[in-house]
Amino acid sequence: MADGSIGLWTVPLAVLGGAIRVSTPFLFVSLGECITERSGRINLGLEGTLVMGAMSAYGISYLTGSPWLGVLAAGITGALLGALHAGICSLPRVNDVAVGIALMLFGTGLAFYLGKPLIEPTAPRLPAIDFGWWSDIPQVRAALRINVLFLIGVVLAPILYWAFRTTRWGLLIRTAGESSDAARAMGHSVLLIRLRATMVGGFLAGIGGSFLSLFYPGSWNEGLSSGQGITAVALVIFARWDPLLCLWASLAFGGAAALGPALQSVGVTSGYHLFNAAPYILTLAIMIITCSPKRTLTGAPAELSITR
Amino acid sequence: MTTEAADSTDAVGTVAPAADPGFLQRHGGTIEYILIPGAALVGALAVFGIFVAMFGKNPLDLYFYMYYGAFGTWFSWQNTLTRAAPLILTALCTALPAQLGMVIIGGEGALLIGALSATSAALALQGMPPFVVQVAMVCAGVIGGGLWIMLAGGLRQYRGVNETISSLLLVYIALAILNHLVEGLMRDPASLNKPSTREIGAANMIGSIPGTDVHWGLVFGLIAAIASYILIYHTVFGFAARVAGGNIRAAKIVGLGVDKLILTVCFLAGGAAGLAGMVEVAAVQGRTNANLAAGYGFTGILVAFLARQNPLAIIPVAILLGGISASGGLLQRRLGLPDASVLVLQGIIFVFVLASDALYGRIGFLKGKS
Numbered sequence: 001m002a003d004g005s006i007g008l009w010t011v012p013l014a015v016l017g018g019a020i021r022v023s024t025p026f027l028f029v030s031l032g033e034c035i036t037e038r039s040g041r042i043n044l045g046l047e048g049t050l051v052m053g054a055m056s057a058y059g060i061s062y063l064t065g066s067p068w069l070g071v072l073a074a075g076i077t078g079a080l081l082g083a084l085h086a087g088i089c090s091l092p093r094v095n096d097v098a099v100g101i102a103l104m105l106f107g108t109g110l111a112f113y114l115g116k117p118l119i120e121p122t123a124p125r126l127p128a129i130d131f132g133w134w135s136d137i138p139q140v141r142a143a144l145r146i147n148v149l150f151l152i153g154v155v156l157a158p159i160l161y162w163a164f165r166t167t168r169w170g171l172l173i174r175t176a177g178e179s180s181d182a183a184r185a186m187g188h189s190v191l192l193i194r195l196r197a198t199m200v201g202g203f204l205a206g207i208g209g210s211f212l213s214l215f216y217p218g219s220w221n222e223g224l225s226s227g228q229g230i231t232a233v234a235l236v237i238f239a240r241w242d243p244l245l246c247l248w249a250s251l252a253f254g255g256a257a258a259l260g261p262a263l264q265s266v267g268v269t270s271g272y273h274l275f276n277a278a279p280y281i282l283t284l285a286i287m288i289i290t291c292s293p294k295r296t297l298t299g300a301p302a303e304l305s306i307t308r
Numbered sequence: 309m310t311t312e313a314a315d316s317t318d319a320v321g322t323v324a325p326a327a328d329p330g331f332l333q334r335h336g337g338t339i340e341y342i343l344i345p346g347a348a349l350v351g352a353l354a355v356f357g358i359f360v361a362m363f364g365k366n367p368l369d370l371y372f373y374m375y376y377g378a379f380g381t382w383f384s385w386q387n388t389l390t391r392a393a394p395l396i397l398t399a400l401c402t403a404l405p406a407q408l409g410m411v412i413i414g415g416e417g418a419l420l421i422g423a424l425s426a427t428s429a430a431l432a433l434q435g436m437p438p439f440v441v442q443v444a445m446v447c448a449g450v451i452g453g454g455l456w457i458m459l460a461g462g463l464r465q466y467r468g469v470n471e472t473i474s475s476l477l478l479v480y481i482a483l484a485i486l487n488h489l490v491e492g493l494m495r496d497p498a499s500l501n502k503p504s505t506r507e508i509g510a511a512n513m514i515g516s517i518p519g520t521d522v523h524w525g526l527v528f529g530l531i532a533a534i535a536s537y538i539l540i541y542h543t544v545f546g547f548a549a550r551v552a553g554g555n556i557r558a559a560k561i562v563g564l565g566v567d568k569l570i571l572t573v574c575f576l577a578g579g580a581a582g583l584a585g586m587v588e589v590a591a592v593q594g595r596t597n598a599n600l601a602a603g604y605g606f607t608g609i610l611v612a613f614l615a616r617q618n619p620l621a622i623i624p625v626a627i628l629l630g631g632i633s634a635s636g637g638l639l640q641r642r643l644g645l646p647d648a649s650v651l652v653l654q655g656i657i658f659v660f661v662l663a664s665d666a667l668y669g670r671i672g673f674l675k676g677k678s
Contacts, residue, residue, distance in 0.1 A: 044473075088659065088662060092666050093666055093668070095411075095665070097472055098411065098613060099659070099662050102661075102662055106654075108655075109650075109652040109654065109655045110651075110655065112646065113646050113648040113649055113651070116648070226480065227476070227477075227480045230473065230476050231477070233473065271492075272488075273485075274484055274488050280480040280481050280484075283477055284474060287470075287473070288463060288469055291467050291468040292468050
């Protein structure tokens with residue numbers, strides 16, 4: 001293996017590297033959605049948030065020259081979209097699933113509109129840490145060039161897991177998600193809890209979007225996100241609303257998504273599009289296996305409209 | 309539905325109004341269904357005007373060009389109606405399952421699969437009389453799209469998989485299948501830059517309604533919408549579907565075959581969107597390629613919600629939104645707005661329409677209390 005020609009090993013290596021690279025948006029969106037759904041509301045609009053986050057991160061990074069300001073801008077954009085979602089959903093008799101679909105269209109449309117002038121210029125990108133310095137093999141080094149955002153996400157998952165179990169606000173979010181009556185009886189405003197949870201969820205999803213435009217693939221165009229946002233929402237169901245499982249699921253999905261390009265790099269080009277659809281097929285397959293019409297899913301917040 | 313019920317209890321509960329008991333009381337519900345979405349539309353247009361004004365464009369110019377590009381001339385009317393045809397059909401893909409309380413947003417996928425099936429049928433039957441080919445294309449499109457959405461319905465019914473998410477995932481899977489076939493098995497070697505299937509043949513195209521440039525797809529859409537209306541509001545099947553949509557437990561107790569209802573309705577819904585795909589192939593593109601994923605399926609969701617899932621109301625709403633997308637080109641040329649401005653406006657309209665749901669039954673003068 002040390003002679004540099006690693007042959008078919010390229011594929012698993014590329015899948016591993018891809019799992020780390022591609023999974024980051026999945027990870028952030030699913031962690032954000034996890035928080036939102038635990039509070040008893042589903043935000044399907046995170047697809048739009050992701051694209052808006054990608055656009056605003058790229059724009060701010062281009063204008064200010066600082067990619068980290070771009071990441072922050074993406075988070076704030078996402079939080080604002082989350083506030084919009086939560087605000088509309090607080091009105092009586094408004095369906096949160098439908099509002100999510102509307103914001104999906106709105107977010108992508110707005111991002112394409114505002115992002116028109118950003119297709120040409122190149123913005124400064126996020127730096128990567130080289131974890132592959134010990135290896136001489138370029139493929140290994142490429143696979144281990146890891147972005148800081150991924151590491152933040154990896155740390156965030158156990159923190160969220162811990163926070164849901166032990167902290168005051170984690171408990172409040174879960175109360176609002178399991179029984180809004182109980183939360184109200186304790187003197188808390190369910191709408192306010194959900195507003196905050198949706199804003200934090202949007203913030204994280206926006207950051208996931210900034211990864212798309214500022215690191216991998218690392219440019220802004222209208223085909224940047226093709227359903228990663230919605231896949232991540234489905235992924236939360238598969239992960240049973242558990243932040244730690246979200247991490248593993250995101251890695252698996254990233255690997256699946258990297259399969260197409262990895263096979264293409266070794267010359268397997270037939271079925272390229274089918275391999276690109278692997279995350280969607282995987283999501284659907286997993287949902288078919290794990291869901292059941294007879295019972296609600298274990299771990300599902302009782303107030304969630306989508307599992308009832 | 310609920311507002312009407314609330315209105316009648318109000319009327320019983322309060323002292324009977326003295327004079328003309330009222331037009332407003334009898335038709336308050338209907339007026340609400342027109343007034344509230346209408347107001348939402350106006351509000352959305354106003355917000356879009358402000359949005360455009362922030363970029364230094366004159367909103368009055370915007371409204372003028374939107375009107376002109378959509379309904380100003382006979383040419384723009386034809387453009388609008390051509391775009392309305394697939395919108396009617398894809399809106400049915402959301403509106404029909406909505407009667408059962410399902411939120412299906414995968415019309416785009418059924419459209420693509422319908423287009424692919426219709427093209428395959430046409431290519432397999434080359435040399436047959438055009439009428440035979442066209443009928444086969446309609447059947448293939450309806451069956452292909454129908455089975456695609458029926459899959460989402462079946463997964464929900466038998467496996468408990470959420471139909472909103474599964475139908476959306478199926479859009480991406482359909483697009484992958486289409487790209488795979490168009491660039492592989494079904495590719496016309498002559499299509500170099502834009503991989504496409506072979507042409508279905510000029511003789512097999514369904515052509516225009518005499519005297520216009522509007523293709524027959526519009527008639528397909530009108531027939532499908534009216535048939536859906538009759539099916540839902542004037543047949544036993546439609547009644548059963550609405551009962552199941554209102555209260556699924558009650559439907560099961562009275563012995564309705566809910567499984568069969570859901571599968572049938574999903575098949576019809578997907579069939580409508582598949583027909584839209586067939587129409588786009590047989591009247592516009594003449595072949596299948598990635599151009600077909602033009603977003604008709606997603607705009608159709610908006611049409612269905614704006615029409616409050618009523619198949620008859622879908623017709624005018626589809627024409628309205630067809631007009632908005634028809635005016636996109638003019639906005640681009642005259643005002644220099646990006647083509648995504650139509651998407652932004654659609655998003656704003658959608659948000660306003662959903663937020664306006666909170667208003668039903670709350671408009672004082674429509675309750676007839678005063």
